[in-house]
Amino acid sequence: MGLTLLSDEDLVVVTAWGLANPANPKVPHPTALIVDGEGVIRYLRQDVDYTHRPAAKEILAALAAIE
Numbered sequence: 108m109g110l111t112l113l114s115d116e117d118l119v120v121v122t123a124w125g126l127a128n129p130a131n132p133k134v135p136h137p138t139a140l141i142v143d144g145e146g147v148i149r150y151l152r153q154d155v156d157y158t159h160r161p162a163a164k165e166i167l168a169a170l171a172a173i174e
Contacts, residue, residue: 126153141169149173 113120121127121135128134139161141150150169152161 128155139166141166141173143173 115121115135118127118133118135122132126135126138128136136153136155137157137160138153139150140148143149149172150166152165154160
């Protein structure tokens with residue numbers, strides 16, 4: 108399985124997908140997404156607090172569930 112990491116310096120995807128932090132639109136909420144080859148979002152986790160991130164095992168479990 109190949110994985111692609113999205114880097115969005117210009118906040119194009121952040122803005123289009125509504126992931127911006129309303130208090131500071133130039134700083135998105137920490138977001139983890141898994142999008143399949145058909146463009147369907149299979150996993151989404153967004154945290155308001157930047158110190159909360161999903162554990163690797165949570166993301167790996169989400170990946171395993173869609174294989």
